[in-house]
Amino acid sequence: SLADAAHIGRLAALVPADARLRPVVVSAMAGTTNALVALGDAAAAGVDWKPGWEALRQRHLETADAFESEAGGPLHVTLETEFAALARDLQDHASGVDPHAHDARLARIHGCGEQLSSRLAQAALGPDWHRLDAREVLVVHAAEMGAVVDWDASRARLATWRLAHGARDVVITGFVARDADGRDTTLGRNGSDYSAAIFANLFDADALTIWTDVDGVLSADPRLVPDAVCLDAMSYAEACELAYFGAKVLHPQTLAPVQSRGTPVRIRNSRNPAAPGTLIALEAAPAASPVKGLSLVRDVAVLELVGNGLV
Numbered sequence: 001s002l003a004d005a006a007h008i009g010r011l012a013a014l015v016p017a018d019a020r021l022r023p024v025v026v027s028a029m030a031g032t033t034n035a036l037v038a039l040g041d042a043a044a045a046g047v048d049w050k051p052g053w054e055a056l057r058q059r060h061l062e063t064a065d066a067f068e069s070e071a072g073g074p075l076h077v078t079l080e081t082e083f084a085a086l087a088r089d090l091q092d093h094a095s096g097v098d099p100h101a102h103d104a105r106l107a108r109i110h111g112c113g114e115q116l117s118s119r120l121a122q123a124a125l126g127p128d129w130h131r132l133d134a135r136e137v138l139v140v141h142a143a144e145m146g147a148v149v150d151w152d153a154s155r156a157r158l159a160t161w162r163l164a165h166g167a168r169d170v171v172i173t174g175f176v177a178r179d180a181d182g183r184d185t186t187l188g189r190n191g192s193d194y195s196a197a198i199f200a201n202l203f204d205a206d207a208l209t210i211w212t213d214v215d216g217v218l219s220a221d222p223r224l225v226p227d228a229v230c231l232d233a234m235s236y237a238e239a240c241e242l243a244y245f246g247a248k249v250l251h252p253q254t255l256a257p258v259q260s261r262g263t264p265v266r267i268r269n270s271r272n273p274a275a276p277g278t279l280i281a282l283e284a285a286p287a288a289s290p291v292k293g294l295s296l297v298r299d300v301a302v303l304e305l306v307g308n309g310l311v
């Protein structure tokens, strides 16, 4: 949905005009996080990261041209500041200074794409929109199954932020957060939809829409099953099963923050906004076929253990 300036420019049309408050959570521009992960790896391996950094910088500055004509304008200056900070982090990462800061620095490198895209999105949406760096409010800690939200701390920080900024529309960085000690972290790859569900909970949203590039949740991977169909509706439990067992459309943790409040989730296609998408809610009517979806986990070995003491 954030492939280029044209796509970012169409954001405003996707946001409902009549909602009381419209928090928009953005992921990085397409391909950016992969590029940032590669830059971090290159820096750590002693490979020159500057050409990759420069390509990413050019791409973002050119995208900004669509929203601000003068190259020295505030949007361009802000992006340059982000890229200068990224270069410093990559430099430190390459030289291995302050190993205690290693994880937070790497998280900052990986999460830089959302800092950039949120500024572009804010420029596209207009001067009335605020920008919220999720690291200012979202407190998480790492656990075996991924990042776990500290709801009380996050709720309190968001309340403070809203007092200072007023109840206005806001663009929020997906993917990034901080831990209880204030160190930068991320919610894991593809974590932006999880971020969106967390903010839907924190803002007491009536509904959550996830804009992606497919028409909704498909009954199977269309590359393997050409006659896969888009599902109209499914329950949280059904969606969780599919996500957990490999369906790429949802991060496995996404639904928990909205499921606890019964907030309906709609998966929609930003390239085909006329399509209704898939509605995920507490209950879903049975589909035409008893099996709603199939997903596949690759490269799994099954071990059979046999012994006298085992039945």
Ligand code: ASP
Residues within 6 Å of the ligand: 027, 028, 033, 034, 113, 174, 175, 188, 189, 190, 191, 192, 193
């Ligand atoms: N930008 C992050 C990633 O690519 C988060 C996301 O897009 O969901 O993993």
Ligand code: MG
Residues within 6 Å of the ligand: 027, 190, 192, 193
């Ligand atoms: Mg994504």
